[in-house]
Amino acid sequence: MKKMLLVATAFAGLPSVAIADNEGGIYATIQPSGFGVELEGGNTAGHSAIGARLGYNINKYFGVESELNYVYSSGEYDFRSSNFNYYDVSAIDMNYNAGAFVVGKIPFNKHFEIFGRAGYTTTDWGADTYSTCNGFSCQEFSLDSDRFAAGLGLQAFFGSKAQHGLRVDLTGYEGDEEMAQFSLGYSFRK
Numbered sequence: 001m002k003k004m005l006l007v008a009t010a011f012a013g014l015p016s017v018a019i020a021d022n023e024g025g026i027y028a029t030i031q032p033s034g035f036g037v038e039l040e041g042g043n044t045a046g047h048s049a050i051g052a053r054l055g056y057n058i059n060k061y062f063g064v065e066s067e068l069n070y071v072y073s074s075g076e077y078d079f080r081s082s083n084f085n086y087y088d089v090s091a092i093d094m095n096y097n098a099g100a101f102v103v104g105k106i107p108f109n110k111h112f113e114i115f116g117r118a119g120y121t122t123t124d125w126g127a128d129t130y131s132t133c134n135g136f137s138c139q140e141f142s143l144d145s146d147r148f149a150a151g152l153g154l155q156a157f158f159g160s161k162a163q164h165g166l167r168v169d170l171t172g173y174e175g176d177e178e179m180a181q182f183s184l185g186y187s188f189r190k
Contacts, residue, residue: 024060029053029167031185033069035094038178047094048073051183055103063103065117069181070096074126093126097181099149110162118150121173144175155187163189 035047050072055065074093101119108114125143153169167187173179 024057024063025190027053027055027057027063027065027187027189029055029185029187031167031183033181033183035069035071035097036178036180036182037094045074047071049094049097051097051185053185057105057189060107061105063105065101065103066099067101067121068096068098095124095126097121097123101149111157111165112155114152114154115169116150116152117169117171118148120146121149122146123173123179144177147173147175147179149173149181151181153183157187157189165189 030052031050033049033051035049036044037047038044048071049069051067051069053065053067055063057063071094099119099121101117103115103117105113105115123143123145125145149171151169151171153167155165155167157163157165165187166184168184169182171181171183173181
């Protein structure tokens with residue numbers, strides 16, 4: 001029992017000692033991203049983007065970050081037609097996505113942390129609306145431009161100063177159309 005208590009006490013003190021030199025500061029990330037979008041009626045497409053994030057760690061647990069993604073390749077939507085239905089979504093392109101986030105972190109040591117982020121984003125689409133039609137009538141849907149987003153991820157930093165690292169995260173976007181973003185990028189922190 002004494003050994004268990006001694007080991008538990010030792011492990012409880014490790015995280016605070018290991019991350020004492022990582023209190024706050026500026027960080028940046030460059031990442032390719034993939035956006036998956038599902039429209040009303042089940043039409044789906046993937047969009048490829050290159051993006052950058054600039055953030056500030058207020059302390060080792062909290063930070064803020066901004067993000068800008070330029071979409072360089074818009075996927076073709078998968079037209080799912082049945083019972084004489086057709087979808088007029090050919091004009092939908094995703095041009096860019098930008099946002100501002102609050103970030104909460106759980107650092108395990110100066111080299112590894114998991115994080116969650118939540119914020120507000122805007123997306124520029126090539127069209128404001130799209131239509132689904134059947135043999136008798138059409139229904140028009142609008143595309144959400146401004147929306148809430150939240151995600152989870154992890155970062156691993158390398159070297160003795162733990163300034164260079166790899167970041168991976170998944171972010172979901174609320175709205176009428178389902179949208180998610182997967183990013184894998186290079187991070188640098190000062």
